[in-house]
Structures are given as structure tokens and as C-alpha cells.
Amino acid sequence: MNDSETLARSLTRRFGGRWSAQPLRASSFCSTWHARGRGMDAFVKSLPMSSAPVLEAEADGLDALAATRTVAVPAVHGCWCDEEAGLAVLAMQWMTLRLPDAGFGERFGRALGALHRALPPAGGGCFGWHRDNMLGGTPQRNRWSAHGGRNGWIAFVAHERLGALNARLAHRGAPAALRAAVDQVIAALPGCFDDGYAPRASLVHGDLWSGNWAMLTDGTPVVYDPAVSCSDAEAELAMMELFGGPPSGFWQAYRQAAGLHEGYPRRRALYQLYHLLNHVLLFGGSYEQQALACAHRLLKGSG
Structure with a gap:
């Protein structure tokens, strides 16, 4: 058989x-x-x-x-x-897809903004998820933070995101310079949130690169292959910008639906670093240099 x-x-x-x-x-x-x-x-x-x-x-x-x-x-x-x-x-x-039309970006922005604005189904304002899941082929650790808000999010990023992947990189024998740079970024995390931004737990797709969104034949935006958690919505947006960017019309519609803090651009590289480290684990090669350069930009404060 x-x-x-x-x-x-x-x-x-x-x-x-x-x-x-x-x-x-x-x-x-x-x-x-x-x-x-x-x-x-x-x-x-x-x-x-x-x-x-x-x-x-x-x-x-x-x-x-x-x-x-x-x-x-x-x-x-x-x-x-x-x-x-x-x-x-x-x-x-089974979903039948077609190429996005001119209004797709606006509809997608409204839908994703509504997702990020919605009350998360669990966690009581803390960050994490009730189970671990997968980010591509890498296990993603989602242990709940002890608190919500700024301090809870910083601890979550330090331990469940950057720290967890850095431990995997060490096990794989990744370059010491990369692992040291990630440790330095973790130590400097509070400085990324010194502009008054207060992270709020939102349910996020978690792996929203352009290959994981599309449009149905009736024009409806659809997403798939998730790695969900209750996280800062900015982390979702940063991933969308890492390999390309959202479709035309997305940003205005998203801001109208969910808002966007003016300090997001300086935190974007922080969230992208997590996904670059995952690509180092999955594919190696040039992603090591990309991740290291991203970490160095963060440490220099250029985001």
C-alpha cells in the first residue's frame, strides 16, 4: 500500500x-x-x-x-x-485562493487590526500560551509570563523568545559572537521600551510572513500555518516586514483599526531578530550574518 x-x-x-x-x-x-x-x-x-x-x-x-x-x-x-x-x-x-486585488491590503489591515484588538482568549493579560507550538520547524516555547505589561513582556521576550533560541543555537554550535550579541540584546531590552510604550497582550498569528496570508476568491483575507501566542502585536507587524512587507493599503487600515505606537520602528529589529535566529536554526548560511548585523543595530540604538 x-x-x-x-x-x-x-x-x-x-x-x-x-x-x-x-x-x-x-x-x-x-x-x-x-x-x-x-x-x-x-x-x-x-x-x-x-x-x-x-x-x-x-x-x-x-x-x-x-x-x-x-x-x-x-x-x-x-x-x-x-x-x-x-x-x-x-x-x-480546502480553500481556493486567487491573486490579491487592489483593495486586499485595506481589508487585511482591518482584519488583522481587529484580531490584535480583540480580548485574548487566555492569559489574563499575561504573555504566552497554554501550550508550546512550532515556528516553522523549530519548537516555540510559550510559558506564561508572571505579569502583564512592560515588565512581563520584557521577561517573556528574554526567556521564551530570544533566550530560548539562543540556548538552541548554543546546542547547535552557532558562532560565539552571535550568541554573545543576543545575550547583550537581552540585557539591553528595557531600553527598547523607554519611550512610554506599554505592551499589551494580543492574540497573534505568530509567523505571518507573506507565504502565510492570501486572498479567497470572494476577496476575504485568510491566514494559515499559525504559531499563536498572546504577545505584543508589534512583534506580528515586524515579522510581516522582515521578508518584504504588507500589501498596499494595509498600514492605514491597520492603524485605524488597532492603532500603532510611534516608537514601533525602533523596536521592529528586536522582533525581527527572533525570526532571523529561527532561520539560523533552520537554514544556517547567510542568516547568521543577518542576525548578527540585526543584533548590532539594536545595540547601537539604530533599530
Whole structure:
């Protein structure tokens, strides 16, 4: 029995009826499939059962985003472990996408602003999440901060974001100069928030580069592949600017929906450093120099 047949039988055991599955190769971190059965299409991810928490965390993040009723996400049809197939499976709504139109950026800005403005579903104003999840292929640690506000956020960034990745870099044998620079950035974190900005916990997608947003055929913005947490919304925006930028019309609509502190540009590199360090872990190469240069800009106060 080939992999497609194995997955199709798992879908049949879960949902009934007859299913087929065609491989998509849409991810480098798991197997992806276009599945058909019971008169519907589904986008399916699968991994060995030992990696079930990866897909369970994704399903949890999609459900949390959907519950805010702000930005569209694929509906989760089911997430399960199939011992007979030896697979963990996540089945989601199949979404047909098209190229963004002229008004997409404005609609996206309003939707994301509404998400960031919404009351987070957990945490009571603290930062973190009720489970760890994945940032691409890297585990993302989400232990709750002891407090909310400025001090809680600084502690969260220090321990759960930059500190956690720096420990992984040390384990991987990353250059000592990079790890030392990250430690220096952590020590200097309070200076990034000396302009009166008070971070507020918002539910964020967490990995919102341009490959993780799109437009449905009816013009609705949609996001997927989340790494959710309750974090400072500025961290989300910085990631969106790291590899390109939001579509035209986004910024004005976002500011109208959620506001944006005038000091965001000086903190942008801080949040981008986290994602650059993750890319060092995932891909190495030139990202080491990019991350080091980013850290040095922060330490010089040029953001």
C-alpha cells in the first residue's frame, strides 16, 4: 500500500465514505495532501505519530484564531492519531485562493487590526500560551509570563523568545559572537521600551510572513500555518516586514483599526531578530550574518 492509499484509508476510518489523496509537497516540515471524499475537498497534513503534538498545536492555533471572528482561517475538520496507519493527521477546509486585488491590503489591515484588538482568549493579560507550538520547524516555547505589561513582556521576550533560541543555537554550535550579541540584546531590552510604550497582550498569528496570508476568491483575507501566542502585536507587524512587507493599503487600515505606537520602528529589529535566529536554526548560511548585523543595530540604538 502506498502513502496516498494509507492516508485515504485513515480519512475513511475518520469520516466514512471513500476518499482519495494526492500529494502536494506544499511544506518542508510535513507531508501535505489534497484529499477528496464525501462530496468535499480537504487540505491534509500528516506526520509520524511521534510528531502528533506538532499538528495538534496547529489545530489549536487555528481554532483560537477562528474563535475571534476577526480574520479568516481554514476550518479544522479533525486532528487525530491513526495507529493502524502510524500517522498523525490534520484535516482542514480546502480553500481556493486567487491573486490579491487592489483593495486586499485595506481589508487585511482591518482584519488583522481587529484580531490584535480583540480580548485574548487566555492569559489574563499575561504573555504566552497554554501550550508550546512550532515556528516553522523549530519548537516555540510559550510559558506564561508572571505579569502583564512592560515588565512581563520584557521577561517573556528574554526567556521564551530570544533566550530560548539562543540556548538552541548554543546546542547547535552557532558562532560565539552571535550568541554573545543576543545575550547583550537581552540585557539591553528595557531600553527598547523607554519611550512610554506599554505592551499589551494580543492574540497573534505568530509567523505571518507573506507565504502565510492570501486572498479567497470572494476577496476575504485568510491566514494559515499559525504559531499563536498572546504577545505584543508589534512583534506580528515586524515579522510581516522582515521578508518584504504588507500589501498596499494595509498600514492605514491597520492603524485605524488597532492603532500603532510611534516608537514601533525602533523596536521592529528586536522582533525581527527572533525570526532571523529561527532561520539560523533552520537554514544556517547567510542568516547568521543577518542576525548578527540585526543584533548590532539594536545595540547601537539604530533599530
